[in-house]
Structure formats: C-alpha cells, structure tokens
Amino acid sequence: MGFDRLVQGAIDTLLMVGVSSLIALLVGIPLAVFLVTSDKGGIYQAPALNRVLGAFVNLFRSIPFLILMVALIPFTRLIVGTTYGVWAAVVPLTIAATPFFARIAEVSLREVDHGLIEAAQAMGCRRWHIIRHVLLPEALPGIVGGFTITLVTMINSSAMAGAIGAGGLGDIAYRYGYQRFDTQIMLTVIVLLVVLVAVIQLGGDRLARVLNKR
C-alpha cells in the first residue's frame, strides 16, 4: 500500500463529491426556486405542479443512500456504460444530493421576508427580477451554508459508494483497513476525511458569514 494509492483515493473522493455536488448545485437551485415560487401565494403560483414535484423530491430523499445506489444500477449503466468506478458513483451521488440540497436551499429561500418581495413588486420588478435580485441574493448566505452541509454529506455517501467498488478513500479504508486489518491505513484515511470535512465546513461557514450582511 503506497502513498500513491492514498493520493489517488483522495482525488477520487474529491472528484466524486465535486462533480455530484456541482450538478446538485446547478439543478438544486432552480428546483428550490421552483418549489418556493410555485407554492400557493408564490409569484409563479402552480400548486398542483408544486405538490407533484415536492412528492418526487421527498421520495428520493426518503431512500437510504446504500439502497438508492443499488436500485439505480441499471440506470447508472444506461448513463455511464458501467457500474464500477468513480463515474458510476457520480450518478447515484448526484441523484441523492440534488433533492437534499434543493430542500435546504428551499428553506433559505422561504425565509426571505415577504415584505421584500412586495417592495420589489411595488418598484416595478418583473417576476424573474424578483428571483434574480431579491430571492437569490437575500437567501445566498443560507444557500452557501446548505451547500456546505451537502458537501459534507456527500463525502459521507461517497465512502459508502467506495464499498461497492467506486474507488476513493472509502474504498481504501474498506479494503485495507477492514478486510486486511491494516489499522495504520484506516487511521490515515480517517485523518484525511476529518481534515477534508473540517476544511469544507470552515470555508463554507466563513463564506456564509462574509455574505451575510444582516
């Protein structure tokens, strides 16, 4: 077990988490905006569609990641052509991360004072102006906080993906630490993960604090 393998594992983990979280960010924010604005009393009111989408999000959120991963194997094969390796793990990770992050972002968007939306309407903002200039900037600190939580949760899930052959730090810890009783590797992986999570959490908190002008 060389140093190279650990580095490769760390890169794999970052890749899995990074790609799936990035997609979750890009899809999750519009999804969250839609969940908020299409709700009853929202600026793009569509209660029926809102309920359907809300139920869909809840469905994916209620499935434990390990089960979701297994259940998605045919879908994964369809998308990336394989069920093994980093890219195969990105599919279930993304599908788990998106509704998770969307719900957190939705909470932040809902917390934007209704008075601000009213003020924006009164000043002659169109509805997309309200999203662009009011809802998103006002909710940004909360969204950043939510994205931090999503990243940490995805590191957790990626280790699980490692156990079914996705690579990454979780895979190393499982194969070398658990199956070969190599405590040293196990500890190294734990330290690496703790540092990774701490850096993400610290960075996210700091960014959220800088953005929060309230």
Added chain:
Amino acid sequence: MSAANARLRDLGTPPRGAEQTQLHPELNRAHVRFINLGKTYDGTVHALHGIDLAIQRGEVFGIIGRSGAGKSSLIRTINRLEQPSSGRVLIDQVDIGDFDEDRLVALRRRIGMIFQHFNLMSAKTVWQNVELPLKVAGIPRPQREQKVRELLELVGLQDKHKAYPAQLSGGQKQRVGIARSLVHDPEILLCDEATSALDPETTQSILALLREINRRLGLTIVLITHEMAVIRDICDRVVVLEHGKIVEQGPVWQVFGNPQHAVSQTLLAPLQHDLPPELQSRLQSTRVAADAAVVLRLQFTGSATDEPDLAALFSALGGRVRLLQGGVERIQGHALGQLLLAVNGSAHSAEELRNRAANWAQQVEVLGYGV
C-alpha cells in the same frame, strides 16, 4: 368586455358613470379614484366594502383607522399589490383592473411606495438598494448613477452609500426607502405606516421630508397610519376607516375639530386633554353650595375665522373666570382646541353662562360644579 368598452377604457373614460362625471367635474380630475371598491378574503372576510373616494392631484391624503380596519388593503389596491374583489380603481381616469404584467410594471414605476419595516434588501448596499428599480428598468449606468446620487442627496445620505441597511438607524433606513421610491420620478407616493416603527423625533424628520417632497416635486401622497398626530402634521384631507368602510372624511381641520364618528373620537383621544382626575374628583353634578364655581368646557372646532377673544369672553361671563386647562392649536389655518373654565361669583345661571360662552366657542358644555 365589448370592443366599444375597451376603446372607452383606452381613452381613459370610465365606461360606467359618465353622467357622474358631468355632475362632478372634480371627479374627472381626480388622481386616484375608488369606485364602489370591495375586497373579501376567502369569500367571507370583508376587508373593504363599498369604498368611494377621490384623491386629488398633489394633495397629501391620509387614511386612518384602527388595525384591521382595511387601510393596508385599500392602499395596496392603488398599485395592485392587492387585487380588489369588486369595484374599480382609476388612476388618472384609467381603470387598472385588467392590466397585464407589462402595464402593471409600467404603472408601478409611476407609483412609489414606502413601508413600515422599510423592506430594504439586506444583501445590497444603500446605493444598490436605491439603484435597483432603475437597474431592473434597464436604465443605462450613467443615468442610474446620476439619479441615485441626486436622491441620496435629497434624503441626506450621500456619505452612507456604501453602508448596508443593517448598519443604519430606523430613520436612515426609511430615508433609503424614500430615495428608492422616488428614483422613477413617480407621480404618486404610497406610505404604508411609514413612521409607525420610528421614535417621535425621527417621525417628525421623516414627515418633514415627505412634506418637502410633496411641495418640491408636486407628487400626490397617500398615507395610511393609526396615529392621528401624523394626519395632523402632514395631511390635507383624511378618511377614517372602520371595518372596511369609510365612516368619516373631510379636511383634516374639520375631522379634528369636530369628529362625528365614535372611531374618529377614539383615535383623537390621545391628542386631547381630558379633565385631570384630580379636578374630576372635586367636581359635583349639582350645585350644592351657592358659591360653587361653574365648570365649562368650550370647544373650538375651527369653523370660526377668528381666534377666541378672551377679554370679551370673560367679561360676558362675569365674575371671576379661572382657566383650568386648555389650549388652541392651528391646523391648516384653523384654530382648534378647548378651554376648561371655572366661573366664580357670576350673576348668571349655569344655563345662561353656557349660552353666553356659545358666542365664542362652537360647542359649550357645563361639566359640573365646585373646584
């Protein structure tokens, strides 16, 4: 809607009530007009009922009422933040009821609005807050900069342009709100309890600013409040709203000098001086002692043109006249107020004293005897 009606509407003539226009030409010049306006929530709760009102161009118009009287709903129908359930709202004789988003956006740029809780964007600086309405309207940067600078100067916040709302006091936040509401050079300014979250001193400075804006820019101001003092200090005309209906309306001095409805009287109570409890306790309803003083309340409702001539009043009453309490204030050039007088040793009966005092005051009342 028929084509003919649509054409009439575009010409700015109300399809109904053309005969009304002939009878009341002043309605034709009204800046904002409500015609039989009603608002119900969930089909049962009547927030507004049968509101008929004409607000003239350039006036400061006050809407007062207790909380839940429907003031907020009423003012919000002017820029359609609130959709009326029945009746019509006319701005410059144009019915705004069927405006689509484009026309609504254009209308809202002609109508500024400020709020009780200021409603500033917390993530934007003072400058960005004032700039936002111009930005979304697609105004080029050089014009935006000039306009924002001009307005921050008007409200006296040039040096705060980099600050975030959280770093400002309540009065400063409302000034930003005012600057923001004026960037499109609106013709109407709506004030939704604009001073209710401010302390008395700040309230005065904000009211003075609104007065100045009204004079300098000639815009129509519609404000809602639950404080009579705000109405007194700034408004030309006032309506009193209760349970979604207009219960009293008129020039401010008239409603202040002689409130007719119980609600108006209740709202005015904090500004009026009642007989102090200490005097009240010594007052008797019948004249037990022959030398007991007669206590009179004289009210000046502002309908007389002259201020009360006290020397003439006192000599008409005769005896020794003491001033227990009272004062006169001027609203819109009318002297309003009341005097509480104790008359000792007059040759006249209480009834006669009352009649004589009535030559000077519009309303006279014998409160009792003694003191």
